[in-house]
Amino acid sequence: MGCLKKIKQTLTDENIDGFLITNAVNIRYVTNFTGSESILLITPECDYLFTDFRYIEQAHQDIPWIKIVEKKNSLERTICGKLKRLKIKKLYVESLYLTVCQYHDITDGNDGICLIPTKGIVEQYRKRKTAQELAKIRTAIHIAERAYDVVRKKIRTGISEKRIADFIEYEIRNQGGERSSFEIICAAGQRASLPHARATNRIIQGKEAVLIDWGVCFQFYNSDLTRIHFTDKISSEYRKIYQIVLDAQNFAIDSIKPGRKAKDVDHAARNYIQKKGFTKCFGHGLGHGIGLEVHEGPTINGRSKEILEENMVFTVEPGIYIPGWGGVRIEDMVLVTSCGYEVLSQAPKKLKEITI
Numbered sequence: 001m002g003c004l005k006k007i008k009q010t011l012t013d014e015n016i017d018g019f020l021i022t023n024a025v026n027i028r029y030v031t032n033f034t035g036s037e038s039i040l041l042i043t044p045e046c047d048y049l050f051t052d053f054r055y056i057e058q059a060h061q062d063i064p065w066i067k068i069v070e071k072k073n074s075l076e077r078t079i080c081g082k083l084k085r086l087k088i089k090k091l092y093v094e095s096l097y098l099t100v101c102q103y104h105d106i107t108d109g110n111d112g113i114c115l116i117p118t119k120g121i122v123e124q125y126r127k128r129k130t131a132q133e134l135a136k137i138r139t140a141i142h143i144a145e146r147a148y149d150v151v152r153k154k155i156r157t158g159i160s161e162k163r164i165a166d167f168i169e170y171e172i173r174n175q176g177g178e179r180s181s182f183e184i185i186c187a188a189g190q191r192a193s194l195p196h197a198r199a200t201n202r203i204i205q206g207k208e209a210v211l212i213d214w215g216v217c218f219q220f221y222n223s224d225l226t227r228i229h230f231t232d233k234i235s236s237e238y239r240k241i242y243q244i245v246l247d248a249q250n251f252a253i254d255s256i257k258p259g260r261k262a263k264d265v266d267h268a269a270r271n272y273i274q275k276k277g278f279t280k281c282f283g284h285g286l287g288h289g290i291g292l293e294v295h296e297g298p299t300i301n302g303r304s305k306e307i308l309e310e311n312m313v314f315t316v317e318p319g320i321y322i323p324g325w326g327g328v329r330i331e332d333m334v335l336v337t338s339c340g341y342e343v344l345s346q347a348p349k350k351l352k353e354i355t356i
Contacts (some may be wrong), residue, residue: 019092026122080109081258127297128311136221144216147171161186165199180221181215192327207232226331248318256341262306269318287315314334
């Protein structure tokens with residue numbers, strides 16, 4: 001609700017008649033409404049949720065302070081009628097989410113209306129988590145870790161990547177999660193060089209490392225972790241590369257504090273990996289914000305212009321990927337605190353903790 005008041009004040013300050021939010025996640029963040037196929041109109045005086053018959057009763061229960069408008073024909077035509085009656089001429093729209101069809105429906109149906117493209121109005125508030133959001137994220141992490149702790153004891157040679165992913169999917173729900181945050185990544189042996197490898201029916205062989213990237217959705221909030229599991233004694237080569245990635249992650253995490261440039265956190269890990277001779281083997285950004293979406297602000301990469309602020313939550317996930325050999329990625333979730341950081345995830349990752 002605090003976000004809604006700030007947006008309404010922005011409209012007043014900038015002399016804008018309204019703001020049309022078409023992104024379902026942003027609607028959920030601003031209003032707490034959890035239905036789908038709805039559009040939110042915010043004005044300085046009043047706010048309207050446009051939806052269909054399926055969500056009318058739910059909307060009245062979830063958000064009684066917002067006027068609910070049931071569509072009678074198409075959602076766009078219903079919105080056009082309301083815009084006309086409210087005499088809205090200057091309208092903010094979400095440029096990343098308004099479709100071309102919606103744009104033309106609104107402009108063709110409202111003479112003289114000016115659609116002003118915006119980006120990040122709601123997302124800027126989502127970057128910093130409230131106490132309630134942090135509690136849900138912590139729970140999503142704890143469920144993910146409990147699920148992994150059960151499943152990693154079942155990982156052995158002779159079973160498939162998909163079987164492991166299925167075990168995790170089941171255990172996530174068994175431990176209280178609503179679902180996986182995303183399609184679980186499970187890649188054994190050489191396939192771990194694919195950063196987003198899909199789990200296949202490939203059977204795990206002896207002396208192979210298994211990369212597992214998984215997450216939990218709990219009350220719409222997400223977690224995202226990656227660990228390496230060994231089915232046998234770790235080779236000296238793998239031990240070396242694993243330790244480089246782990247050290248790089250530690251350097252990055254230790255650099256986190258309010259006021260730090262996000263790109264400098266990325267550089268802390270990337271420069272170390274480059275120093276060790278694996279410049280071309282770490283091709284993705286160091287991390288991403290996480291909350292209502294698995295990937296949201298802040299962006300943590302070498303081009304980011306973000307400045308870290310207290311209560312931001314993001315992943316730190318350096319990796320080394322070598323085609324024909326395999327890969328290592330270690331991913332944790334970190335909270336920016338008032339004077340530094342807190343690593344929210346605690347799944348074992350030190351070599352002495354995971355080596356057979």
